[in-house]
Amino acid sequence: MVWDPGGASRYDGERFETFRTKDGLVNDGVRKIIQAQDGSVWFGTDRGVSRYDGEKFVTFTTEDGLAQNVIRSLYQDREGYIWIGTRARGISRYDGEKFETFTRRDGLAGNGIRSTLQDQEGILWIGTRGGGVSRYDGKSFE
Numbered sequence: 001m002v003w004d005p006g007g008a009s010r011y012d013g014e015r016f017e018t019f020r021t022k023d024g025l026v027n028d029g030v031r032k033i034i035q036a037q038d039g040s041v042w043f044g045t046d047r048g049v050s051r052y053d054g055e056k057f058v059t060f061t062t063e064d065g066l067a068q069n070v071i072r073s074l075y076q077d078r079e080g081y082i083w084i085g086t087r088a089r090g091i092s093r094y095d096g097e098k099f100e101t102f103t104r105r106d107g108l109a110g111n112g113i114r115s116t117l118q119d120q121e122g123i124l125w126i127g128t129r130g131g132g133v134s135r136y137d138g139k140s141f142e
Contacts, residue, residue, distance in 0.1 A: 005029035024057030044071030065099035075116035085113025107141030
């Protein structure tokens, strides 16, 4: 069986519209999708992240400060930060202008990130591959 990445499709209630690299998406193999508070849609791939504002794509990669181009999780917290979990190099937090990356050196349970969630108290929970779960209170990891 051959995996055929087909981009990302949007359904408007009547028809599908598919977006691919030719339209500006960084890679056709989309693994994660979220909609941000501003309405933009973020796509995590094995070649970086693309942000779609309804008209055009903007791509972020390691050249822009992302920890790794192989993305495994996307999440936006209440404060508006976009958290981008990578396959093996930790998690990058995007504030709208720059990336800050956190790894095991900062207290993460592991560098392979699988999922991220913010609870009712504002605590960020980060699931890792093989390392367990990390809790981030905005200051430190536990």
